[in-house]
Structure formats: C-alpha cells, structure tokens
Amino acid sequence: MLEWLFRSEFDASATVAIWSIAAVLTTTVALFVYTLGLRLTTIVGTRRRARTVRQWRSILASAVLSADAAGTLKLPIIRANNRTDVMEEWNRLRDTVGGDAADNLILLGQRMGLPAVARKRLRRRRIQSKILALQTLGHLRDAPSRSAIASYVAHPNLALSITAAVALVDIDAETAIETLIPMIAGRRDWPRNRVSLFLRMAGSELISEPMYRAIRSAKNEDKTYLLQFVHLVEPEVLEALVIDIIRGVDDPSVLSAALKLVRGYSGVPRLAALTRHRSWYVRMQAAKVLGRIGQKEHLSFLESLLRDREWWVRYRAAQAIASLPFMGPNSLRRLRDQQQDHYAADMLQQAMAEVGLA
Amino acid sequence: MTIENFVLYGQWVFLAYFVGINAGYLMQNVIASFGIRRYLQTADQYEAEAAFSALDIPISLVVPAYNESSSIITSVKAMLQLEYPDFELIVVNDGSKDDTLQKLVDEFGMQSFPEAYRARVPCADVKGIYRSTRFSNLRVVDKVNGGSKADASNAGINACRYPLVCVVDADSILQPDSLRRVVRPFLEDSSTIAVGGTVRIANGCLVRQGFLEKVRLPRNFLALVQVVEYLRAFLFGRMGWSPMNALLIISGAFGVFHKETLVEVGGYNPNAVGEDMELILRMHRLMKQDGRPYRITFIPDPVCWTDAPENLRDLKSQRVRWQHGLGQALMLNRSLIFNPKGGTVSWIAIPFYLVFELMGPVIEVAGYFFIIACAVLGWLAWPEAMIFLLLAISLGMLLSTSAIMLEELSFHMYSRTRDLMLLYAIAILENFGFRQLTAIWRLQGLVRWLRGGKHVWETLTRSSSLSDRA
Numbered sequence: 001m002l003e004w005l006f007r008s009e010f011d012a013s014a015t016v017a018i019w020s021i022a023a024v025l026t027t028t029v030a031l032f033v034y035t036l037g038l039r040l041t042t043i044v045g046t047r048r049r050a051r052t053v054r055q056w057r058s059i060l061a062s063a064v065l066s067a068d069a070a071g072t073l074k075l076p077i078i079r080a081n082n083r084t085d086v087m088e089e090w091n092r093l094r095d096t097v098g099g100d101a102a103d104n105l106i107l108l109g110q111r112m113g114l115p116a117v118a119r120k121r122l123r124r125r126r127i128q129s130k131i132l133a134l135q136t137l138g139h140l141r142d143a144p145s146r147s148a149i150a151s152y153v154a155h156p157n158l159a160l161s162i163t164a165a166v167a168l169v170d171i172d173a174e175t176a177i178e179t180l181i182p183m184i185a186g187r188r189d190w191p192r193n194r195v196s197l198f199l200r201m202a203g204s205e206l207i208s209e210p211m212y213r214a215i216r217s218a219k220n221e222d223k224t225y226l227l228q229f230v231h232l233v234e235p236e237v238l239e240a241l242v243i244d245i246i247r248g249v250d251d252p253s254v255l256s257a258a259l260k261l262v263r264g265y266s267g268v269p270r271l272a273a274l275t276r277h278r279s280w281y282v283r284m285q286a287a288k289v290l291g292r293i294g295q296k297e298h299l300s301f302l303e304s305l306l307r308d309r310e311w312w313v314r315y316r317a318a319q320a321i322a323s324l325p326f327m328g329p330n331s332l333r334r335l336r337d338q339q340q341d342h343y344a345a346d347m348l349q350q351a352m353a354e355v356g357l358a
Numbered sequence: 359m360t361i362e363n364f365v366l367y368g369q370w371v372f373l374a375y376f377v378g379i380n381a382g383y384l385m386q387n388v389i390a391s392f393g394i395r396r397y398l399q400t401a402d403q404y405e406a407e408a409a410f411s412a413l414d415i416p417i418s419l420v421v422p423a424y425n426e427s428s429s430i431i432t433s434v435k436a437m438l439q440l441e442y443p444d445f446e447l448i449v450v451n452d453g454s455k456d457d458t459l460q461k462l463v464d465e466f467g468m469q470s471f472p473e474a475y476r477a478r479v480p481c482a483d484v485k486g487i488y489r490s491t492r493f494s495n496l497r498v499v500d501k502v503n504g505g506s507k508a509d510a511s512n513a514g515i516n517a518c519r520y521p522l523v524c525v526v527d528a529d530s531i532l533q534p535d536s537l538r539r540v541v542r543p544f545l546e547d548s549s550t551i552a553v554g555g556t557v558r559i560a561n562g563c564l565v566r567q568g569f570l571e572k573v574r575l576p577r578n579f580l581a582l583v584q585v586v587e588y589l590r591a592f593l594f595g596r597m598g599w600s601p602m603n604a605l606l607i608i609s610g611a612f613g614v615f616h617k618e619t620l621v622e623v624g625g626y627n628p629n630a631v632g633e634d635m636e637l638i639l640r641m642h643r644l645m646k647q648d649g650r651p652y653r654i655t656f657i658p659d660p661v662c663w664t665d666a667p668e669n670l671r672d673l674k675s676q677r678v679r680w681q682h683g684l685g686q687a688l689m690l691n692r693s694l695i696f697n698p699k700g701g702t703v704s705w706i707a708i709p710f711y712l713v714f715e716l717m718g719p720v721i722e723v724a725g726y727f728f729i730i731a732c733a734v735l736g737w738l739a740w741p742e743a744m745i746f747l748l749l750a751i752s753l754g755m756l757l758s759t760s761a762i763m764l765e766e767l768s769f770h771m772y773s774r775t776r777d778l779m780l781l782y783a784i785a786i787l788e789n790f791g792f793r794q795l796t797a798i799w800r801l802q803g804l805v806r807w808l809r810g811g812k813h814v815w816e817t818l819t820r821s822s823s824l825s826d827r828a
Contacts, residue, residue, distance in 0.1 A: 014742045017749045024752040028759045032782065035763045037773060127399070128778065159399075189546075313477055346474040353472050353489075 039215035138167025291320025386598025420514030436568025453503025479625030508626035554608030555661030632683020682805025758785030
C-alpha cells in the first residue's frame with residue numbers, strides 16, 4: 001500500500017546511494033590493496049635490510065678496529081636500493097664511536113662514496129633523505145658541505161634544523177657553537193637532550209664563554225630555559241653565573257633555576273631573603289640549597305621553612321634538616337618535639353621516617 | 359499527521375542521521391590520517407627512545423585496586439620496571455575485601471609510614487600509608503572503600519609528589535616505554551594538561567611477567583570484534599578530535615594529567631559512572647570558563663593493553679555503563695553545550711556526541727524497528743532498502759578498513775599477515791549482529807541514565823588473569 005513511499009521518494013536518493021556504494025567499495029578495496037602493499041613492502045624491506053646489514057657489519061667492524069682495513073678492504077658494490085640501509089648502518093656505528101675509530105669509519109665512508117651520495121640526497125625533496133644526508137655529512141666531517149648544512153639550521157622543520165646543528169658541531173665545533181648558542185633560546189622545539197648533546201660534543205671549554213654571554217644578555221624567560229644547560233659549562237663559570245643571578249634577579253623561575261645549580265659551595269648571597277621569598281617554589285629551592293650547604297647557622301632558616309604554609313616547602317625543609325650532618329637522631333627528635341605547629345612536627349616525623357629515624 | 363507522513367518524515371530523519379554520522383566519522387578519519395602522519399614524522403625526529411632521557415618530567419603512577427589480589431603483584435612488578443627515569447608508584451587499596459593489601463605488604467616489604475598526607479581532592483578516609491622497604495618509589499595508600507574507582511584515584515592523587523599524574527587500571531598492561539611516549543606532549547607544549555594514548559586489546563596476546571611479549575589476535579569472536587572497534591575508536595575517533603583540542607575522553611585505563619590542574623578541577627567525580635569522560639569534560643569547562651590556554655592531547659602510540667569482555671553478559675554490562683556514563687557526563691557539564699566561549703568543544707564535539715553518540719542508539723534501534731515494521735506490513739521497497747543496507751555496511755567496512763590501514767601505516771602491531779586478513783574479515787562480519795546488539799545495549803544504558811541508576815566498582819570476568827598467558 002505504501003510502496004510508493006520508498007519508490008517515489010527514494011528514487012533519486014537510491015541512485016545517489018548506488019553511486020555512493022560504488023565509491024565507498026572502490027575506496028575500501030583501494031585501502032585494502034594499499035595496506036597489503038604496505039605489508040609486502042615492510043616484509044621485503046626488512047629482509048633486504050637484514051641481508052645488507054649482514055654483508056656490511058663485518059666490514060664496518062674491521063674498519064673500526066684498523067685504519068689499514070678501512071683504507072684497503074675490498075668493498076661490495078652498493079646498489080641504489082641498498083644505499084639507505086648502508087648509510088643508516090654506517091651512521092648507527094659512527095654514532096657510537098669516537099677517536100681513531102671515528103677517523104677510520106670516516107675513511108671507510110669516503111671510500112664508500114658516502115660524501116657524494118649524501119650531498120646529492122641533501123638536494124632531494126624528501127625530509128627523511130635530507131635528514132640522513134645531514135647526519136652522514138656531519139659524521140663524515142665534510143667541511144665542503146658546511147655552508148649547505150648551515151642553511152638548514154634555521155629551518156622551521158625541527159628534525160632538519162637540529163640534525164643540521166649537530167652536524168655543524170661535528171664538522172667544526174668552534175665556529176658552530178658561536179652561531180648555535182645564541183639560537184638555543186629561540187628554538188624551544190629543539191629536543192633538550194639534542195641541545196645537550198651538541199654542547200657536550202663541543203666541550204665545556206668552547207661553550208663556557210658564549211653560554212655566559214647568552215645567559216647574561218637573555219630575557220628572564222630565556223634565562224630560565226638556558227640555565228638548564230649551564231651545568232655543562234666549566235665549574236668556575238657556572239659558579240660565577242649562578243651567584244650573579246641570585247644576587248641580581250628576582251624573577252621566581254630564574255631564581256629557582258639558578259638555585260637548583262647551587263652545589264654545596266658557600267657564599268650564596270641573599271639566603272635569608274630567599275627563605276622569605278614570595279614564591280613558594282623559590283622558598284622550596286632555598287630549603288634544598290640550605291640542606292646541601294649543611295651549615296649550622298642556617299638551621300633557624302630551615303626551622304622557619306618547616307612551618308611554611310606550602311606542603312612542598314615544609315617537606316624539603318624537613319628533608320634538609322634530616323640530612324644535616326650535625327643533626328643526630330636525638331637532636332632531630334628533640335627538634336620535632338619542640339615544634340608547636342603540628343604540620344611542622346608531622347613533616348619532620350615523615351622526613352625522619354624516610355631516613356629510618358622515626 | 360497521517361501514517362504516510364509519519365513514515366515519510368521518519369525516512370528523512372534516518373537518512374539525515376545516516377549522512378551526518380558517516381560524514382562526521384569520515385571527517386575524523388581524514389583529520390586523524392594527517393595527524394598520525396605528522397605525529398609519526400616527528401616521532402622519528404625525536405627518536406622517542408632517547409630524545410628526552412635526562413629531562414623527562416617526574417611522574418606519579420596511581421593504581422587504584424579493589425579486590426585485585428590475583429593480579430596485583432604481577433602488575434606492580436611490571437610497572438616498577440617501566441622505562442622512565444623518575445617515577446613513583448602509588449597503589450591505592452580501596453578497602454579490598456580480599457588480601458590485596460597483605461599480598462603487597464608481603465611481596466614488597468611494605469611498612470606503615472607516618473606520611474604528612476594532604477586531602478586536596480575529596481575521597482574516603484585514608485587508614486594508612488605504607489612505604490616499600492625494597493623499592494623506594496613504591497607506596498600503598500590503604501583507605502576505606504569509597505565505592506568507586508574515582509574515589510580511590512583521588513586518594514592516590516592526594517598522595518602524589520610529582521608534577522604529572524598517571525592513573526592506570528590495576529589490570530592494565532603497560533608498554534615499557536609508555537610513560538616516555540605519553541610525556542612528550544607535556545614537553546612540547548607547556549599548556550598541556552592531559553594526555554591519553556591508544557588502549558589496545560590484550561586478549562590473545564602473549565603476556566609474561568606483566569609485560570606483553572607477543573601481539574596476537576584473540577580467538578574469541580567478541581574480543582576480535584573489539585580489536586577492530588578499538589582501532590576505530592582510538593586511531594581515528596580520538597586522533598580526529600585531538601588536533602581540534604576537542605578530545606572529550608581519555609580512557610580511564612591510562613591517562614596522564616598535570617597534577618595541579620587535576621587538583622584545581624577537584625579530581626575525579628566519585629559519583630560519575632564514566633569518571634574518565636566526566637573529568638575531561640570538567641577540565642574543558644573550567645579552563646574555558648577561566649579563559650586559560652590549555653591542551654588536552656591524544657597520542658596514537660599503543661601505550662596500554664587491556665582485557666576485553668569475552669562474553670555477552672560482561673560486554674553488555676560494559677556498553678550499558680559507557681552509555682550511562684556518557685549521558686551523565688554530558689549532563690553534568692551541560693553548560694559547555696553551545697557555550698560562546700567553548701570553541702570546538704562546545705560547537706562541534708559536544709553536539710556530535712549528543713546527536714550521534716548519546717542519541718544515536720535511539721535512532722539506530724528505531725531504524726531497525728522501522729525497517730522490520732515496514733517489512734512486516736509489506737510497505738518496504740526491498741530493492742531500495744537493500745541498497746541503503748549495503749551502503750551502511752560498506753561505509754562501516756570503509757571506516758574499519760581505514761582504521762586497519764592506519765594501524766599498518768603506523769605501528770603494525772599485528773605482524774602476521776593472517777592476523778591482518780582476519781581483521782579485514784571481522785571488519786565485514788561485525789556489521790551483521792554485533793553493531794545491532796551494541797546499539798540495543800547502548801539504548802539500555804541511555805534508559806538507565808535517564809532513570810538515574812547508580813554505579814559501583816564492577817568486576818568483569820577476565821579472559822584470564824594478568825599472570826603469564828599465551
């Protein structure tokens with residue numbers, strides 16, 4: 001009776017539906033075939049890579065051990081579809097060695113024709129190709145490519161820029177570090193461990209002065225960020241910098257970052273003021289510093305921090321007190337029992353329990 | 359209105375719903391495809407294994423446990439071995455009736471500890487805190503049963519010391535590098551307040567010492583269908599919303615939160631059935647209300663594996679609960695709906711959830727009855743009905759195929775080609791019966807919510823315990 005409903009109203013839409021089914025099924029089949037293709041490519045790629053690695057591993061190992069071998073070993077032909085695997089394997093090993101072994105691998109890499117391959121790949125459009133090329137050129141310490149590599153340091157793509165930065169340091173640390181350190185604060189996207197890596201590669205002697213200059217002239221928010229890397233500079237530069245900052249800066253995040261770097265040496269300025277700082281985070285860091293310094297005359301500061309309104313400040317103050325070399329179990333118990341503020345007493349009790357004195 | 363008109367309008371409602379939901383899913387699919395591609399590119403760049411090693415943010419792992427005596431030791435041992443430089447593990451014994459606490463005390467040398475505990479988010483009374491004499495980063499919070507996982511989680515949050523909190527189900531199997539992966543968004547963007555990761559089905563996998571050794575597909579049909587369902591839900595469902603900062607749920611099985619924000623919003627709601635979704639909605643609501651910049655992010659990495667129900671009773675219970683939780687969470691945060699300040703959450707995500715996820719089962723089930731009624735009364739134009747049925751099935755297949763493709767493109771966890779083929783077979787088979795059944799259960803969940811049902815800790819029959827299995 002109502003058959004007309006479906007027939008008359010859905011005629012047009014049924015046609016659309018039929019075409020939609022065709023499109024959807026075609027797309028589904030295409031995705032299915034594509035997925036199978038991906039699986040096939042993975043299987044073939046894995047097998048090929050395994051073969052290549054087997055073939056090259058012994059050659060690379062021999063080259064690492066001896067310059068003679070690196071210079072004279074007979075090398076297999078590297079086919080076009082194997083180049084990436086060989087380069088990756090070479091880079092993987094090159095990443096783990098230094099000194100003579102690195103020189104040997106560079107020699108081998110030159111014999112393998114890697115500089116030319118990498119320079120060519122650097123001109124390709126694919127990001128992955130460029131990254132591998134930058135890494136290889138850096139590892140080869142390929143000086144002629146320095147300006148080409150430098151052009152990628154400011155690249156918006158994170159991987160390209162950080163790989164280029166590391167490569168530059170690999171090639172010529174002294175020149176590279178003068179360019180790179182002023183860029184660190186502006187490139188927050190650079191993974192911090194990669195930044196640490198290239199700073200370490202350059203060495204504390206090379207980075208100390210540029211780092212000092214960069215931090216002194218930076219804005220507060222950049223100072224905080226840069227201070228994360230300052231432990232890599234020479235100890236006397238670090239100490240001077242930290243004391244400078246504690247004396248002259250009031251920004252809580254900068255102060256906290258600087259206080260974290262205080263390692264037990266005395267002469268830290270403004271300690272009393274820091275224990276009364278408006279920011280609880282600074283007060284907490286001050287408590288930790290007082291614990292690390294471990295001086296008797298600072299006990300009263302720590303006692304007042306034990307009554308702080310912020311849990312973390314009380315906790316760190318209690319831990320600092322419990323770690324003071326001159327506070328034996330009896331002194332700690334006495335101090336706990338003297339506390340009229342029960343939050344302070346509870347916290348000291350917890351800190352004592354943590355060191356097995358409860 | 360005549361019956362002819364009623365039927366006519368009904369058809370248009372179903373058609374509009376059909377077009378809307380599929381267009382929405384396809385759109386999410388496209389967004390997710392680009393999102394995953396971009397994510398994987400940067401994942402390579404970051405070399406996830408090493409990128410942040412020394413600079414990772416310390417994490418407190420909170421594990422609420424209620425009557426988990428059979429699996430708690432294996433779980434805790436596995437969690438203690440997670441690859442992360444600085445984390446603490448807080449097991450919350452929520453007044454278990456079995457010997458969960460005693461097992462922990464015996465195995466890890468737990469000793470009562472006078473901790474200065476702060477109740478910053480509400481929860482039932484804490485009876486005591488224990489500290490392990492063998493693992494300095496392990497503590498147990500023993501509390502009075504609060505009647506919900508949310509309450510237990512809150513006690514754990516109160517005991518946390520680190521800036522990030524990860525709440526994990528006691529029976530979850532975590533990837534060893536899960537914390538390292540999930541912390542990445544917090545490092546990349548300091549406004550990140552919550553991060554979720556992909557939860558996968560553990561049924562059928564080889565598990566040893568609480569760790570996943572081999573990924574395999576389950577043999578049970580219901581669990582198999584859920585593998586495909588989870589791929590769809592996580593790889594493009596959540597990945598589709600995340601780039602718009604409109605993610606409305608982070609799975610309760612594994613989620614990482616910025617602790618201070620979590621405390622600020624009041625922690626988990628102990629009265630919420632879907633406490634995980636309610637929390638995320640509340641976070642959106644309060645952050646938007648204050649006009650603060652924030653991000654709630656999803657990473658596609660498989661970080662957590664969980665047992666899926668293998669029988670109809672448990673599956674039904676789970677789906678009813680999910681739907682009930684969805685309704686309640688949306689209602690509790692209804693001020694977000696079309697809120698002028700709400701952005702994509704208020705104007706896209708929540709309306710989509712309201713119409714297609716919450717009310718979807720009503721329309722779907724009504725649609726089935728409509729078709730059956732028309733067929734019985736002889737009103738059905740069979741060729742056209744079959745065309746639309748085929749279109750619905752093929753769209754379902756397309757979405758599942760696309761999710762399987764994304765999985766192959768990204769993580770290819772199912773390394774055996776026959777597993778891949780089996781997933782495709784399931785992508786077709788799930789359209790016949792499973793989807794209809796879940797629609798009916800979801801409708802029951804909706805009714806339960808409307809009638810104001812209450813939720814308590816639920817114990818599902820697990821496919822097996824977390825102990826070694828193959």
